[in-house]
Amino acid sequence: MIKVGIVGGTGYTGVELLRILIQHPEVKITTITSRNESGMDVAELFASLRGHIDLKFSDPSGSALDQCDLVFFATPNGIAMQQAEALLDAGVKIIDLAADFRIKDIAEWEKWYGMQHACPELVASAVYGLPEINRAEIKSACLVANPGCYPTAVQLGFLPVVEMGIVDTNHLIADVKSGVSGAGRKAEVHTLLAEASDNFKAYGVPGHRHHPEIRQGLTRVAGKPVELTFVPHLVPMIRGIHATLYARLTKKRKIDLQAIYEERFATEAFVDVLPAGKHPETRTVRGSNICRIAVHRPQNSDTVVILSVTDNLVKGAAGQAVQNMNIMFGFPETLGISQIPLIP
Ligand SMILES: NC(=O)C1=CN([C@@H]2O[C@H](COP(=O)(O)OP(=O)(O)OC[C@H]3O[C@@H](n4cnc5c(N)ncnc54)[C@H](OP(=O)(O)O)[C@@H]3O)[C@@H](O)[C@H]2O)C=CC1
Numbered sequence: 001m002i003k004v005g006i007v008g009g010t011g012y013t014g015v016e017l018l019r020i021l022i023q024h025p026e027v028k029i030t031t032i033t034s035r036n037e038s039g040m041d042v043a044e045l046f047a048s049l050r051g052h053i054d055l056k057f058s059d060p061s062g063s064a065l066d067q068c069d070l071v072f073f074a075t076p077n078g079i080a081m082q083q084a085e086a087l088l089d090a091g092v093k094i095i096d097l098a099a100d101f102r103i104k105d106i107a108e109w110e111k112w113y114g115m116q117h118a119c120p121e122l123v124a125s126a127v128y129g130l131p132e133i134n135r136a137e138i139k140s141a142c143l144v145a146n147p148g149c150y151p152t153a154v155q156l157g158f159l160p161v162v163e164m165g166i167v168d169t170n171h172l173i174a175d176v177k178s179g180v181s182g183a184g185r186k187a188e189v190h191t192l193l194a195e196a197s198d199n200f201k202a203y204g205v206p207g208h209r210h211h212p213e214i215r216q217g218l219t220r221v222a223g224k225p226v227e228l229t230f231v232p233h234l235v236p237m238i239r240g241i242h243a244t245l246y247a248r249l250t251k252k253r254k255i256d257l258q259a260i261y262e263e264r265f266a267t268e269a270f271v272d273v274l275p276a277g278k279h280p281e282t283r284t285v286r287g288s289n290i291c292r293i294a295v296h297r298p299q300n301s302d303t304v305v306i307l308s309v310t311d312n313l314v315k316g317a318a319g320q321a322v323q324n325m326n327i328m329f330g331f332p333e334t335l336g337i338s339q340i341p342l343i344p
């Protein structure tokens with residue numbers, strides 16, 4: 001049994017961590033923080049958790065996080081990096097759901113996140129927490145950078161063809177849609193019901209902070225620099241990411257893409273490759289840690305179209321964080337995260 005703290009327990013990813021960890025047999029949640037709700041019973045704010053948790057939110061400044069075995073940061077960017085060094089020195093492992101440790105190039109990170117990095121020396125030792133690529137490194141990591149929601153769906157979708165070197169990695173295209181919970185629980189005009197519902201828009205086309213993260217990951221997989229066009233969209237649903245990915249085969253060849261995808265993910269508990277010709281739907285992964293993928297080659301041309309769906313709050317955030325925790329602490333990788341998706 002390990003003692004776990006959550007910083008940022010009132011946000012969407014924080015409460016999703018709670019929902020999962022409450023039922024995890026190897027975890028005791030000892031601390032859960034919120035500055036705004038400090039002193040309030042967790043189950044009073046989240047009635048869904050009534051009868052399952054007997055903890056109050058505490059202010060992060062007065063919380064005994066250094067007594068934990070593991071602390072999850074489910075906070076805005078730029079918070080974990082201020083406390084990471086002290087916690088690591090106290091022997092506490094860290095999983096950051098934000099982006100503080102995801103990008104190795106500090107100048108690039110500072111450009112996209114608009115702040116100075118507080119502990120650049122720790123970034124080099126942080127492990128990028130995408131288990132399907134980095135499982136061995138995650139096992140021995142003390143500091144894990146949990147991937148972003150868009151980068152998870154995009155990297156898993158492209159992984160088999162980029163790994164095999166059979167597509168032109170100078171011209172990858174990722175056309176991706178996100179549900180509104182991707183923007184977090186904080187009040188913002190663009191996520192109001194009257195703004196986000198009955199509407200559909202792209203954003204961040206000139207540049208989005210997930211672009212360098214995806215490029216960094218796929219560059220590592222390809223073993224050479226990768227160029228990518230990434231266009232995120234906001235769709236009027238609550239949870240879900242749908243990535244439509246395009247890549248060109250380098251040679252007009254006879255190739256069994258379906259077999260390649262099935263083989264690559266055969267041993268991955270959380271990646272499901274659909275039978276040929278199918279189309280994954282976001283609602284088939286809601287509330288689960290699953291990434292569901294389909295691969296197509298329309299008109300038998302040299303363009304490969306990959307469809308990849310996840311729940312942004314689970315495989316795109318809290319579920320993947322718990323998957324990383326399981327790997328770091330030597331628990332079975334699927335422990336506590338085998339929830340069947342909601343139907344409908
Ligand atoms: N939503 C999503 O789908 C995904 C989000 N992420 C990332 O995970 C992180 C959390 O996201 P999300 O849950 O959506 O965010 P929310 O805005 O929903 O929640 C943020 C949480 O952090 C707390 N917080 C805010 N400022 C501070 C601070 N200065 N110090 C300590 N705690 C603070 C807030 O509580 P209080 O203000 O009361 O302290 C709140 O509990 C973000 O970095 C986000 O980018 C990653 C993948 C997917």
Ligand SMILES: CC(=O)N[C@@H](CCC(=O)OP(=O)(O)O)C(=O)O
Pocket residue numbers: 097098099147148149150178179180181182183184210232234
């Ligand atoms: C719909 C929406 O607004 N999405 C967010 C990204 C979601 C997210 O969680 O960002 P990280 O994974 O980097 O933490 C955005 O585009 O900024």
